[in-house]
Amino acid sequence: MAITAIRNGRRRPCRWLPSLCLAALAYSEGALAQRVESLGPEVRKYLRVSTPKVILEHVQIIDGSGAAPIPDQNIAIEAGTFPSPHLDVTGPFLDGPGNPILQVRELAGPEDARQTVAFWADRGVTSFKAYTHITRDELRAAVQEAHRRGLKVTGHLCSVTYDEAIEIGIDNLEHGFFANTALDPGKKPDSCSEAQGDYTLLHMSPGSGEANRLIATLVRNHVAITSTLPGLASTVARESVGGAPPLRPAVLEAMAPFLREAYGYWRDRPRSPQSNAALLLQRNMDLERAFVAAGGLLLAGPDPVGIGGLLPGFGDQREIELLVEAGFTPVQAIRIATLNGAIFLGRQEQVGSIAVGKNADLVVMKGDPATRIADIENVDIVFKDGVGYDTRKLLESVKGRYGEY
Ligand SMILES: [Zn+2]
Numbered sequence: 001m002a003i004t005a006i007r008n009g010r011r012r013p014c015r016w017l018p019s020l021c022l023a024a025l026a027y028s029e030g031a032l033a034q035r036v037e038s039l040g041p042e043v044r045k046y047l048r049v050s051t052p053k054v055i056l057e058h059v060q061i062i063d064g065s066g067a068a069p070i071p072d073q074n075i076a077i078e079a080g081t082f083p084s085p086h087l088d089v090t091g092p093f094l095d096g097p098g099n100p101i102l103q104v105r106e107l108a109g110p111e112d113a114r115q116t117v118a119f120w121a122d123r124g125v126t127s128f129k130a131y132t133h134i135t136r137d138e139l140r141a142a143v144q145e146a147h148r149r150g151l152k153v154t155g156h157l158c159s160v161t162y163d164e165a166i167e168i169g170i171d172n173l174e175h176g177f178f179a180n181t182a183l184d185p186g187k188k189p190d191s192c193s194e195a196q197g198d199y200t201l202l203h204m205s206p207g208s209g210e211a212n213r214l215i216a217t218l219v220r221n222h223v224a225i226t227s228t229l230p231g232l233a234s235t236v237a238r239e240s241v242g243g244a245p246p247l248r249p250a251v252l253e254a255m256a257p258f259l260r261e262a263y264g265y266w267r268d269r270p271r272s273p274q275s276n277a278a279l280l281l282q283r284n285m286d287l288e289r290a291f292v293a294a295g296g297l298l299l300a301g302p303d304p305v306g307i308g309g310l311l312p313g314f315g316d317q318r319e320i321e322l323l324v325e326a327g328f329t330p331v332q333a334i335r336i337a338t339l340n341g342a343i344f345l346g347r348q349e350q351v352g353s354i355a356v357g358k359n360a361d362l363v364v365m366k367g368d369p370a371t372r373i374a375d376i377e378n379v380d381i382v383f384k385d386g387v388g389y390d391t392r393k394l395l396e397s398v399k400g401r402y403g404e405y
Helices: 111-124 137-146 162-168 196-201 209-221 230-239 249-254 255-266 275-291 314-325 330-337 339-345 372-379 391-398
Strands: 003-006 023-025 046-049 053-061 070-078 127-130 150-153 226-228 298-300 364-366 380-386 388-389
Touching: 053 137, 111 137, 127 137, 137 150, 150 196, 150 255, 162 209, 196 275, 209 275, 230 275, 230 314, 249 314, 249 391, 275 298, 275 314, 298 314, 298 330, 298 339, 314 330, 314 372, 330 339, 330 372, 380 391
Parallel strands: 127 150, 226 298
Antiparallel strands: 003 070, 023 053, 046 388, 053 070, 364 380, 380 388
């Protein structure tokens, strides 16, 4: 399941499988040898590569470490025996009273928050997300119980400001700087403000004393920030003169028919005459760059909530592209989306970059994303624990299905 060697590429003919021009397969007797027979028929349908050992020849390594790309390398991969994705399961939202989303349970106080964290942690949940109406006392109780068990808490906040959450000991803040309500007019302790953070973001210029102080507090307390740019970016595009840009055909094809229709309604809705969306997006991008420049740990996610045509996977690629639009270099953006997440989870010794001894989890793509970030959309093979899956077959299998469940 690991990467066993990385060497300079030497030009020699692709002897073993000429049809796979970038990968030559060499058979060996590894103890962890992957045999295609060991995988169930459902998994086998999607296999592109499954052998005891795979050598990718003459590839350019764009490493999650943020280092300069290294051209013409050979990577040897030892396969493993675990075909399904690695999943981290998070608990239900931890929220206080007043959330209009009926499915979200309201906590009854700090002891309820503690018990809820304990209940789900006992059943294998590895992280928690506090939500927009949680009280400070509930958040504190949840964080204490999670930390006692070595687990982390993130938050999409409103009722609790970023400074309050940092003081409480939260580990990560979702949605960049969009959800900080510290400067919102009429903000009352423990309750979500009407502006829901928009006012604060519009009044916190990058480089201002307030912004610098917040960023320094985040960095000093090792609180990470998760950037989720695609949602607002799709709203900005919808409200621009030309309307939303067409989605990639593969995204539309993956949607269940009702979801495709809902996306169409969303896209064609009347545009708001006084939208701050473009300014909010730009302000948040600038603050995220300042946060990274100050030494902050920025993570990346697509926030695929069903609005704006955002789907997992495709949305992750869009997020990386938007980080480049925000001013990060392509290699920095790739690091934010790979190694930084591994660092946050404490798994940087196993995953997150390409190195000997690390898990053989990597994607092979056509092109050069280090200079043209849109090439990250051209994924050819996905290696998971050393088994190579065929991207086209995987996408074919989800056509018309996303959103069904
Ligand atoms: Zn959220």
